[in-house]
Amino acid sequence: MTELTQFPQALSIAGSDSGGGAGMQADLNTITARHVFATTVLVAITAQNTIGVQDSMALPPAMIDAQFASIAADLDIRACKTGMLADVPTVRAVVRNLKQYDLGPLTVDPVMIAKGGASLLTEDAVAVVRDELLPLATLVTPNLPEAEKLSGITIKTAQDMQDAADYFRGIGAQNVIIKGGHLTEEPVASDFVLLADGSSFWMTAPRVNTVRTHGTGDTLSACITAELAKGATMADAIRTGKAYVEAAIRDGIIVGHGHGPLNHWAYAEAGND
Numbered sequence: 001m002t003e004l005t006q007f008p009q010a011l012s013i014a015g016s017d018s019g020g021g022a023g024m025q026a027d028l029n030t031i032t033a034r035h036v037f038a039t040t041v042l043v044a045i046t047a048q049n050t051i052g053v054q055d056s057m058a059l060p061p062a063m064i065d066a067q068f069a070s071i072a073a074d075l076d077i078r079a080c081k082t083g084m085l086a087d088v089p090t091v092r093a094v095v096r097n098l099k100q101y102d103l104g105p106l107t108v109d110p111v112m113i114a115k116g117g118a119s120l121l122t123e124d125a126v127a128v129v130r131d132e133l134l135p136l137a138t139l140v141t142p143n144l145p146e147a148e149k150l151s152g153i154t155i156k157t158a159q160d161m162q163d164a165a166d167y168f169r170g171i172g173a174q175n176v177i178i179k180g181g182h183l184t185e186e187p188v189a190s191d192f193v194l195l196a197d198g199s200s201f202w203m204t205a206p207r208v209n210t211v212r213t214h215g216t217g218d219t220l221s222a223c224i225t226a227e228l229a230k231g232a233t234m235a236d237a238i239r240t241g242k243a244y245v246e247a248a249i250r251d252g253i254i255v256g257h258g259h260g261p262l263n264h265w266a267y268a269e270a271g272n273d
């Protein structure tokens with residue numbers, strides 16, 4: 001009897017956003033929209049909406065271990081990503097499990113601060129992310145404040161973004177995207193990509209003048225993770241991620257009263273596979 005091929009499966013290791021726009025919920029929406037089966041290791045819970053984060057709580061490391069063990073015992077994960085990692089015990093639990101199990105290429109979105117300004121990673125955990133998690137990363141996707149904090153480089157110019165990308169390659173991340181979404185005075189949203197083979201390119205999209213950008217980074221990294229789970233090359237996965245997030249911002253939906261969520265139907269409705 002021929003063995004049926006497993007449907008592509010991906011894993012999001014992240015915190016919950018009760019408002020549905022960012023975090024694990026953005027990952028689930030994105031991975032599902034890209035026709036990949038989404039599994040989850042929940043590491044923290046936030047009471048959050050489009051206006052801000054009202055409360056948050058990290059889950060016990062033993063519960064993180066248990067979720068990884070359940071997934072590894074049964075599922076066939078082809079790619080995974082991390083988002084909000086809360087604090088030092090949580091980062092260490094995730095690192096331990098990523099070393100124990102083969103979960104495919106790892107995308108690290110080093111989430112630190114929510115759009116509304118709330119901290120999603122304690123100050124003392126920044127160095128642990130840099131020293132213990134990033135060397136495991138197939139891809140790292142910092143925004144500008146995250147890249148500055150992790151690298152110590154002040155980023156104001158395109159050259160600074162390239163220097164920051166070199167820094168991340170130097171500490172062991174194989175591929176890097178420095179996201180330029182926070183350069184709000186620029187008419188375009190430009191991200192710098194540095195690949196494992198040393199090649200690099202810029203990805204540029206017209207900047208959409210909107211506050212509906214809750215979960216843009218999560219969505220970009222989740223889409224890339226889904227594409228990698230389907231077997232795409234890193235460069236193709238990154239380009240699809242950018243096109244997906246661009247459509248999801250441009251064709252916005254009205255939800256909530258603050259930093260609204262993205263439109264996860266937009267990319268498919270524009271006729272993309």
Ligand SMILES: Nc1ncnc2c1ncn2[C@@H]1O[C@H](COP(=O)(O)OP(=O)(O)OP(=O)(O)O)[C@@H](O)[C@H]1O
Nearest residue numbers: 143179180181182189190207208214215216217218
């Ligand atoms: N207003 C915008 N118009 C078009 N593209 C944007 C806009 N804002 C962000 N982007 C793009 O969205 C992607 C995510 O970048 P961004 O810098 O917003 O990440 P982030 O700050 O980590 O997101 P978040 O913390 O909201 O999840 C990048 O490709 C960026 O260029």
Ligand SMILES: Cc1ncc(COP(=O)(O)O)c(N)n1
Nearest residue numbers: 015022023084114115214215
């Ligand atoms: C649980 C969780 N994870 C990630 C983010 C980052 O997203 P944003 O910067 O758009 O608020 C968030 N707000 N909440």
